[in-house]
Amino acid sequence: MAGKDLFQELKFRDPVRARALAEAIAREVDAIGRTVPVMHVCGSHEQAIARFGLRAVLPPGLELIMGPGCPVCVTDGPEVDEAVALALQGARVCTYGDMLRLPGTARSLADAQADGAKVEVVYSVSQAVELAQKHPEDEVVFLGSGFETTAVATAAVALASPPKNFSILSVHKYVPAAMNVVAESPQTNIEGYIAAGHAAIITGWGIFEPFAARTGKPVVVAGFEPLDILAAILQLVELMRQGKAEVANVYPRCVTKEGNLPAQRSLWKVFRPVTGTWRGIAEVRDGNLDLRPEYAHLDARKRFRIDTAPVRDEDAEEAAKGCICGSIMLGLANPGDCALFGKTCVPESPVGACMVSSEGQCRIWHTYGGVPDLRKVGT
Ligand code: SF4
Numbered sequence: 173m174a175g176k177d178l179f180q181e182l183k184f185r186d187p188v189r190a191r192a193l194a195e196a197i198a199r200e201v202d203a204i205g206r207t208v209p210v211m212h213v214c215g216s217h218e219q220a221i222a223r224f225g226l227r228a229v230l231p232p233g234l235e236l237i238m239g240p241g242c243p244v245c246v247t248d249g250p251e252v253d254e255a256v257a258l259a260l261q262g263a264r265v266c267t268y269g270d271m272l273r274l275p276g277t278a279r280s281l282a283d284a285q286a287d288g289a290k291v292e293v294v295y296s297v298s299q300a301v302e303l304a305q306k307h308p309e310d311e312v313v314f315l316g317s318g319f320e321t322t323a324v325a326t327a328a329v330a331l332a333s334p335p336k337n338f339s340i341l342s343v344h345k346y347v348p349a350a351m352n353v354v355a356e357s358p359q360t361n362i363e364g365y366i367a368a369g370h371a372a373i374i375t376g377w378g379i380f381e382p383f384a385a386r387t388g389k390p391v392v393v394a395g396f397e398p399l400d401i402l403a404a405i406l407q408l409v410e411l412m413r414q415g416k417a418e419v420a421n422v423y424p425r426c427v428t429k430e431g432n433l434p435a436q437r438s439l440w441k442v443f444r445p446v447t448g449t450w451r452g453i454a455e456v457r458d459g460n461l462d463l464r465p466e467y468a469h470l471d472a473r474k475r476f477r478i479d480t481a482p483v484r485d486e487d488a489e490e491a492a493k494g495c496i497c498g499s500i501m502l503g504l505a506n507p508g509d510c511a512l513f514g515k516t517c518v519p520e521s522p523v524g525a526c527m528v529s530s531e532g533q534c535r536i537w538h539t540y541g542g543v544p545d546l547r548k549v550g551t
């Protein structure tokens with residue numbers, strides 16, 4: 173590892189500073205005088221929290237809950253059905269790895285692949301464009317998933333005049349909508365939110381100000397190293413103790429108030445927010461990013477007649493099998509509350525979406541053991 177990288181690593185993972193932050197958090201929580209539930213809405217945050225055992229250093233009065241933070245998990249069954257139907261209708265469907273095993277209402281793209289359909293994993297949307305150039309005889313459909321971070325990359329490709337046999341099936345989602353869903357859920361008791369630094373690099377932290385004002389809850393934008401997350405929690409509990417519904421940014425090395433304006437311009441030139449159904453959560457206002465009508469020529473839903481009837485089976489949806497992904501994504505339950513966790517539902521044979529994606533909470537908890545023992549992670 174280069175000297176500079178090693179320094180960065182030590183700086184953001186320093187156990188002495190981590191303990192000092194944890195103690196400061198404990199003092200704030202004590203001062204608040206009751207249990208404080210806070211939520212983060214990012215799979216990458218959950219990975220860092222679980223991997224570094226952060227819950228083990230937090231005071232018992234601080235409940236750190238993961239919300240709907242994984243775009244793969246919230247991709248709905250009927251959206252997967254569209255991709256499966258297109259693949260079985262003869263299109264070459266390309267998508268990111270985690271999407272392959274994500275169940276539709278009955279089948280996944282991996283099932284379609286096993287049936288001989290052309291389904292390929294790509295690491296970027298540009299790779300999907302390369303496939304379209306390499307296979308002019310095929311209609312290449314890119315199943316575009318992910319939040320605004322990846323939607324920006326999809327938008328850049330749409331703006332760069334891709335080949336005529338290339339199109340996009342957008343299941344991109346919009347992060348601020350996820351926080352609205354939780355805040356508006358009647359059962360929610362969340363008192364503060366940690367927002368995803370990656371997405372905020374694009375949108376800027378200012379985008380959360382209306383949310384904080386409307387809900388009366390503070391929001392803190394955080395990076396992905398252990399100290400970033402602990403610093404965000406400290407800032408959050410300080411704001412809560414002071415009764416301030418403000419937005420703070422503890423990731424200033426990457427996030428500004430305005431965000432990346434050229435990226436935002438590309439994003440909104442190509443996409444528009446529309447109401448869509450998120451898996452396990454129902455309808456989310458402005459939760460999906462659809463291609464604008466000007467890009468209909470790139471929109472697989474407009475270009476092809478997608479017949480999902482042969483692949484759709486609502487009775488087979490995982491809810492019927494006891495999966496509680498919806499409650500987990502709303503922060504109302506933990507993976508351990510699901511009777512299938514670690515038994516019939518494991519990463520090798522996932523029952524629900526949260527066990528499929530590397531950013532899904534069930535998968536992360538299964539990998540790292542939920543609240544890891546500090547002695548095992550050596551911090
Ligand atoms: S895409 Fe960004 S915001 Fe979404 S889960 Fe990954 S890191 Fe978090």
Ligand code: SF4
Binds near residue numbers: 494495497513518524
């Ligand atoms: S353990 Fe599996 S079945 Fe249970 S909620 Fe998680 S993904 Fe769904």
